[in-house]
Amino acid sequence: MKTLEKNAIVVYNFVTIWRMKKFIMKMLLSKHPKVIWCLRNLVPMVLFPVANFYLFEWYLNNPWKEMKVPIQFLNIYLFELLMALFLCVFGRLKWSLRLQSIFFMVVGLANYYVISFRSAPIMPWDIYSLGTALSVANNFKYTIERQAVIVLIGFILLIVCESVVNLELKGTDKWKKRFWGIRVAGAIVFFALLCSFTNMLHQDSTIIKYKMYDKLFTPTVMSKRDGTAVAFLMELKYIKVDKPANYSESAVEEILKPYAEAEPSAVPERLPNIIVIMNEAFSDPAVLGSFETNEDYMPYVHSILNGSVENTISGYLNVSVLGGNTANTEFEFLTGNTMAFLPQGSVAYQQYLKKEMPSLASHLKALGYKTIATHPYNSTGWDRNKVYPLLGFDEMYFIKDYKKPERVRKYVSDKACYDKIIGMYESKPAGTPLFVFNVTMQNHSSYTDDFDNFHPDIKVSGSKSKALNNYLSLMKISDESVRGLTEYFSNASEDTMIIFFGDHQPTNSVVSNVWKLNGKNGNELSAEDEANRYKVPYFIWCNFDIESKTNADTSTNFLATDLLETAGIPMTMYEQYLDKLSEHYPVITSIRTEDAQGKSTDTENVMGELNNYAILQYDCIFGKK
DSSP states (O other): OHHHHHHHHHHHHHHHHHHHHHHHHHHHHHHOHHHHHHHHTHHHHHHHHHHHHHHHHHTTOOHHHHSOHHHHHHHHHHHHHHHHHHHHHHSBHHHHHHHHHHHHHHHHHHHHHHHHHHSSOOOGGGGGGHHHHHHHGGGSOOOOOHHHHHHHHHHHHHHHHGGGOOOBOOOOTTTHHHHHHHHHHHHHHHHHHHHHHHHHHTSHHHHHHHTOOOOTTSHHHHHHHHOHHHHHHHHGGGSSOOOOTTOOHHHHHHHHHHHHHSOOOOOOSSOOEEEEEEETTOOOGGGGOOOOBSSOSOHHHHHHHTTOSSSEEEEEEEOSOSSSOHHHHHHHHHHOOOGGGSOTTOOHHHHTOOSOOOOHHHHHHHTTOEEEEEOSSOTTGGGHHHHHHHHTOSEEEOGGGSOSOOEETTEEOHHHHHHHHHHHHHHSOTTOOEEEEEEOOTTOSOOSOOBTTBOOOOOBTTOOOHHHHHHHHHHHHHHHHHHHHHHHHHTOSSOEEEEEEESOOOOHHHHHHHHHHTTOOTTSOOHHHHHHTTEEEEEEEESSOOOOBSSOOEEHHHHHHHHHHHHTOOOOHHHHHHHHHHHHOSEEOSSEEEOTTOOEEEGGGGTTTTHHHHHHHHHHHHSOO
């Protein structure tokens, strides 16, 4: 009852204030119409876009603290331009302001959740991933912090205040056509100014003049320092991929010439079956800092990493993505290309893969392998149903092809994936080698929901984080499942190799607790800590004799050549080039590059040394062949 009474009082007070406002406005209008007209129109025209900008930024950042004053004015100019453009298009100031407020309120909230889910803001190329994003949107738990709630209330109050505006761009019947002409001309002018402003942001002179942050590999920092809207426009520059220096078809031939002249390797009499498991969000948070648990959460993978399992090669795989954009790890592994030469945050599958492209699958297919891609989720995710045939896969299997599979939480379990792979092996034609590329789904976020079929049993000492405990419990289930897969094939009659790796680490909401336990702040990490954020365990396991190795750290783009070398399978000229390049730079990602001496640097600092690689990749993706 007390709550109802309080709510009734609040509503009564709001109605009273609203009536008083209308009464005061009516009295003032009768005595000072021009002054009130200015207050109702010109002042909102100038100030409300400014309010929209600051509210938009305050969802996650404090623009006064994070952003230089000149850059704030750049953002304000953008918001004023948009208001003027909307005014010319709609003809009513009230609705141009309201449309701007509603748009940035919704987009800001969406960006708030995108950052919380994948630790990166909305970027221009995310439009290509909209279908995939919507398909997994209900898998996340949506919570909201106090600051974001205050921002939402601020937007709502602003929208209410915009109701007092009454400026309209219209005239009498005699002048109506002329006003339409003025509005059209105004819309063209302001759109041209918007394009000019965007072009200005793409100039190096502007970056230098305003001391803007332009490091695409840290888009969250870029959004924070340059303003979310301005950063978005800056990123438009990278939708198109520029040709590398000295690119030409003759340059491609010259780079590959030594490998064309090399003696071709003989194809083994017995080609091994190759099973690749790219395990969703599989990682070991221990690379970020030490912590204690009630039991080992990945005893089998740890035993491989420390060399206790025979016929294995293992280490840490350096990937180019964090918390999402799984398809880019697929792209790097299957093609040998690197996201280092493509815009940070872009999705190669959806933006650039529009024709048949050489890949591990097409190469193995040419050698007589039966090539299969399988993923126990929607076929349209990341356009896999379109991309896999272009990469050389004979068959594809998605969620509809898994009949009543075992689930962990609401996702198809790793074990169900491996049972299906075993079925593929047992039903394949005798003497035909099998290549299976499996992308799992079991460990997809979020990690805080409760399910009847999931009972987390890993506990981290000194941490009450449900997300971390649940995540590590999922890693334990994955560890048990891949152990079962290797145990099955250890008794198989055919030579078989299994390549297992994670696609990326989970978002900060999971691992921030590891930093906290080690006295670290996730917003102030060292270069080494940042690099560790992109490391996931990997191993190559064989049921035949190979030379075992540990600490064989590499990056995703080189992993396929490692497996070909291990299997004794001849490589294409491009794969031979990559194999040779990896001797000098064993790690190349969109984030960093590491040379043979272990020296790490931002990849952009060694673009000159990697230009031949960029030429070959550009020809592979965008060439005429």
